[in-house]
Amino acid sequence: MSMRHALCLAALACLLAGCAENDSLSDIQARGELVVVSRNGPTTYYLGRNGPAGFEYALAEQLASELEVKLKMEPAFSLRALFSHLRRREADIAAAGLTLTGKRAAAFPHSIPYDKVRTQVVYRAGRFRPRSTADLPGMSIVTLAGSSHADSLATLRDSALPQLTWREIRGADTMELLEQVREGDAQLALIDSGEFAVQQSLFPRLRVAFDLSDEEDVVWYLPPERDNTRLLVRINAMIDRLRADGTLARLREQHFGHTAGISRIDSHTFTRAMHRALPPWRPLIKRVANEYQMDWQLLAAIAYQESHWDPKAASPTGVRGMMMLTLPTARELGVVNRLDVAQSLRGGARYYKNMKRRLPADIHEPDRTWMALAAYNIGMGHLEDARVLTEHQGGDPHLWREVMERLPLLQKSAYYKSLRYGYARGSEAVTYVQNIRHYYSILQWQEIPGNNAQPPLDIEPLVPEAVREVSLLAL
Template identity: 45%
Template sequence: MPDCPKTRRFLLRALLPVLFIGLFTHCSENNDKLQKIREDGVLRVVTRNGATTYYESQGAPAGFEYQLAHAFAEHLGVKLQIIPVVGFDEVFDSLANGNADIAAAGLSITAERQDTLVFGPSYLSVKQFFIYNRDVNAPIKSAKDLIGKQIRVLGNTAHVNLLNELKQTHPELTWAESRDFETIDLLEQLADGQIDATIINSNEFYANRAFYPSFRIGFSAGKPRKLAWAMQATPGNAGLTKAIAEFFKIMTGNGKLPRLIERNFTFNERRTFINTHAFLRLKEERLPNVKGMIEQVAIEFDLDWRLLAAISYQESHWDADARSPTGVRGMMMLTRATAEELNIEDRRDPMQSLRGGARYYKKMLSRLPSSIESPDRSWFALAAYNIGLGHVEDARVITEQLGGNPNLWNDVRENLPLLRQKKWFKPTRYGYARGDEAARYVRNIRDYYSLLTWDELNRYRVPPPRIAADYLPAEFNRGFDAM
């Protein structure tokens, strides 16, 4: 085409509006999503329904991802709208079609997902566990032991990628994928013997393990996966991505993120579950007989009935006639002196005992320094219930001396055992105490409380479907024909 000034001027006039619109659109989109969220006053978050993400407890929202998302919405000064879905496909669809601003659903950062998604900072690193039910299966210790086993995993996850990697060295390996299941569905099928093994992230395993005491970790495979929030990889999300990064920097710096993780994933690798069977059995045999009384007293003293139930189980296993060699007795195992202080006439009367224990716990709660915030405040009160407020205060002083935060239960718990050592208890005001027992006491109650909480979640949940034989690979069909 001939190069003439008239042609160049014509093309310039034609292209300038297009370039200008494109430039303006690109600039305005950089903060468009964050600006729209603030203008609308709502942050839309898609998540999965489960113990580590989002669920409802007694009509109130709960779960790690929910708590984190709620904190972010408060950080932005907007309301939170939770969009619960089932399966990872629905999570990604909600982002793709614009129904959600971010996904907070326990998502692993993978190379494949980074083609279409942008991730915020990682908040948790998890291992990938192959687990089995020891009551119905032989131990699974390596990938070789998986050959010929009925394995099922969640579809469109890093677990599928892990199996594909293992298949390169173990070509006989086969499995089935489910895109419309959740983690708890796989756990239920493993418990029922419908499958032999599955893969689950370590945080989900520890959050659910207490319900499945026969489950065991066969082995861990692949590299640890980093979990993070996700958004669509578009220029319009640049401002939101930056805001999320700033939020996590603040949460990490002030210690709130580690505390949130610790509160939600209390069942860890060091935890033993030798008493879980007994708890689950007595929960069915004894709790129904006393639950009404526990709920009534909890209402009277403005307590969560599950916390009162957990305390009374720790004290007496819900036995109104319980008695220790030291003379404490009753549902809440009150001493004679404490009973007299609380005007309890008959420690063996379950209602009187429950009221006395609740009153004493509330007393400990009210006497704690105002600098201790909830939920740590509850754990401090439980420790005081066990060894006395004075010893708890001594442990707080030691914690501060060692550079810890005396208002954080996690820090003080680590130093409670020092009250057994002369070097540490001699300078204290109240002296020697079995601080390690107090720490264990609180830990047990938190465990029992978690068991009761998850039980409520599962009680009202629709049972997972059984696997239809024709939904499995051909090599599985023979094993399921007998069902």
């Protein structure tokens, strides 16, 4: 080979290597790691008892699995910091429930939509409720700095409401906005509909005043000035497939399905009981849950659904105690005194674990937990009837969301007459499980702040003013 040919081949190799370096998918595969920046919170990404969790985490984990690389989640403590990660190429994707806006689309490549939300104006019940944007001037409004909501307010001010003012909160957690409205530090907060639906259980006195926008697309954003073509093809293909095969709907139901059907009054009652009635029993609940290898929050949620954590609870039908055990069930479980809290909790935990053990092995989590709870309430036979009915109607009897739709049919003679175990109050079982899921999530979310990295300390206020402008020379 001539020297000239060798140089040409070397130059071509360098060009190809340069292209590969600029291609984001090649970079990810070369280092064996997908870096995703996200907001820390119950609707996006957080560290639960069993490790990373959240809707955005589940989607990112799916992509990392398809790319056959490890997933590394990076929390951002403000929206500006989140997009700065992309600009500095410190992350491959921003997955944080981010809406698609013209301003963002002009600056960052993005995926196809995988969800839709509306911007909602939230106020505290019992206070003045604005009915339209015309009522906003003169009211104290908070929103996240760098958010699309702040941009919407700026557009409103510049186009029609010159007296409109608001405060922008530095951070990425919308819970801080809701806390300000709850405590009276602000009258209104702007928040996405999906986030408020999930977090309203923690703020039962807050309500939606009106929708500030129509539905907006939610997308993933990628770093600018980088060849993201192949990575976007993979991301968009995954989103299309997850939507088509029902996985996206299942993930939404898994993370957000518990929010439907819970009244504001129920949430308020639970939140109050969580602070007043639960603390004396929490150590015992944790100890019993540990004995039976279950989440203490789940055992606590079951106990609340049964008795509102009242150790002396009783009903006209003869069930008694914190776990509201019948006398025959108590005898079967070895519970001598149903009013003894430890015995009651152990009996309830044992009964739940028995139901879970008896389910078919091909029912996987989290559906296995929800179906065990349904069996706890309605009986294994009636649950099996609902699963058979689900399969006959073309549904998947391994998925709670599909079995849940059929349980109420056990109350209709057109259906229960042909089933093995006959009539059952299936609607009550659905309410029972969904309530427990709701309470369970609230108890889990209460621990999120303690399980996650804290934002970097702002040291400027701690530095004496006399030395703030002093530069240090390198040695």
